[in-house]
Each structure stands twice: as structure tokens, then as C-alpha cells.
Amino acid sequence: MTISRREMTLLFIMALVAVFLGTGIARADEQTAKKKYPIPGHGVLELNVPASWKAKIHTPQENMPSTIIFSPPTGNDFQVTMMVLLGKKEEPNFNGPEKVKTLLEKEGQKLLPRIVETKIDLHEIKGGDRTG
DSSP, X not given: OOOOHHHHHHTOXXXXXXXXXXXXXXXXXXXXXXXXXXXXXXXXXXXXXETTOEEEEEOOSTTSOOEEEEEOSSSOSOOEEEEOOOOOTTOTTTTOHXXXXXXXXXXXXXXXXXXXXXXXXXXXXXXXXXXX
């Protein structure tokens, strides 16, 4: 089962970029590849990511969101954690910009005591017809 573009929009993914360590995570000229990540009970998520990145999918428990953890091909210079959250039909605006921003700020504040960064600095990311 593959999630359609419409379903992805309605059930869209909130990416919680929990940790960006190091600099130069992805060079602008690095080759990218469309990779597929199975989301149990929901289909497959396709992402265009740097071809060299490794990815692990972690699903902690049934009915808990899957997490995709990206890292460099070697070493541990960075880690990007993306949690896949799916909306409920009765919550049509769960992935609206304000709700996403509020959730990211709240979760980021919880991380601050355990990370190198001293503040949460959110930036909107645009690509094609998508915004994150």
C-alpha cells in the first residue's frame, strides 16, 4: 500500500528535527535519491534525501509513531530524527503551520537541557509545492 499525495497532504508528516549536530550536514552539490520508508499500518513514505545518508526506522510500540533516524555514511557527525505523525479524521488541521510550529517549539524546549544548542531556532523549508 502506498500513501497517495492527497493522503499525504491530509495525513501529512510532521518532521521533528530533534538534533542537528556538526556543520555541513549535506553539501548543496551532493547527489540525492528518492528512498522509500515503510510506515507500519499506513504504507510507504517516499523522501528525497542525500544518497549517502544511512537511515534506520524505529517503531517503539504498536500505535506509536515511527521514527526515521538519518546519519552520515560513516562516523557520527550528525543525526537527524524525523518522527512520522499521522492526523486523525476529526483533526483536519493537525498539520497546519501554527500547530506544527507550536508542537516543535514545545518539544524543542524539552530537549534544550540535554543538547549543545542554547535556543530553538525554527526555519520554514520550502521545496516544490511543499512547505515544512
